[in-house]
Amino acid sequence: MSKNTIKEHWNLIALEYQKKRKLSFDDIEYALGYARESELNLLGDVEEKRIVELGCGAAENSITLAKKGGICTGVDMSLEQLKYAKNLIIENKVKIELIEGDIENLIMIDDDIFDIAISIFALDWMQDLNAAFKEAYRILKPNGIFVFSMQHPIYNLLGAEDLDLKELKISGSYFEKEVTFVESTGIDLRVHASKISDIINGLIRIGFNIENILEPKPLERDVFPREEWYRKEIMEMVPSTLICKVLKVPK
Numbered sequence: 001m002s003k004n005t006i007k008e009h010w011n012l013i014a015l016e017y018q019k020k021r022k023l024s025f026d027d028i029e030y031a032l033g034y035a036r037e038s039e040l041n042l043l044g045d046v047e048e049k050r051i052v053e054l055g056c057g058a059a060e061n062s063i064t065l066a067k068k069g070g071i072c073t074g075v076d077m078s079l080e081q082l083k084y085a086k087n088l089i090i091e092n093k094v095k096i097e098l099i100e101g102d103i104e105n106l107i108m109i110d111d112d113i114f115d116i117a118i119s120i121f122a123l124d125w126m127q128d129l130n131a132a133f134k135e136a137y138r139i140l141k142p143n144g145i146f147v148f149s150m151q152h153p154i155y156n157l158l159g160a161e162d163l164d165l166k167e168l169k170i171s172g173s174y175f176e177k178e179v180t181f182v183e184s185t186g187i188d189l190r191v192h193a194s195k196i197s198d199i200i201n202g203l204i205r206i207g208f209n210i211e212n213i214l215e216p217k218p219l220e221r222d223v224f225p226r227e228e229w230y231r232k233e234i235m236e237m238v239p240s241t242l243i244c245k246v247l248k249v250p251k
């Protein structure tokens, strides 16, 4: 499975994705149906902070942070996704640097320059998750914050799409290293699957201090579902998302 296939997938699916995604420009949603950044306060004060968003898509999160005074850079490998980002940045009258690049290899970015890195539902697409963690560590300043959310490895096993709670079954092995999706584009996608232990051990070995791990249960107040994959009755029993906040401990 090549990186180009993932890029091709995102270039093809960008329009469909953006039609559905519709994120706010005032707050950051780490997980569907869960408390946002304004309540979780994982990032702290972002004013004048240098922030990079890894796998930014249409850069809604960067726009939110730029509106709060952050100096933001968005990185994504899909030019089609970045086209949406460019338009939204203009519409929202903010300044954000956009970089077309692979977050597993950020050769164009110097060491130790960001105060904060965020990544929302992009690390699910890695060929080598540890390479992305290493790059996030490298480009963060000492004591920099990295907050990311990704699909929960257990939820991924349930094949929750189009199923009722009663029909749920485990659709594959938790220990399998690859998962395959055939998306609406018809592209057969194989991405690397991570166990919880792969994620946590990867972060520790790279030198991050784990500060907070959240496995959100949907809040009553949220309206569901927005996407078929996310089913409230299932998410009330199994977390759909893993949110991690880690700190770069200087070596």
Ligand SMILES: C[S@@+](CC[C@H](N)C(=O)[O-])C[C@H]1O[C@@H](n2cnc3c(N)ncnc32)[C@H](O)[C@@H]1O
Pocket: 006, 010, 021, 054, 055, 056, 057, 058, 059, 075, 076, 077, 078, 081, 101, 102, 103, 104, 119, 120, 121, 122, 125, 126
């Ligand atoms: C599910 S979307 C999330 C986008 C955005 N963060 C959001 O919450 O809407 C995943 C994004 O990750 C990007 N992506 C996947 N693999 C990548 C890689 N290796 N380097 C950079 N971007 C990548 C895709 O192009 C896509 O825009």
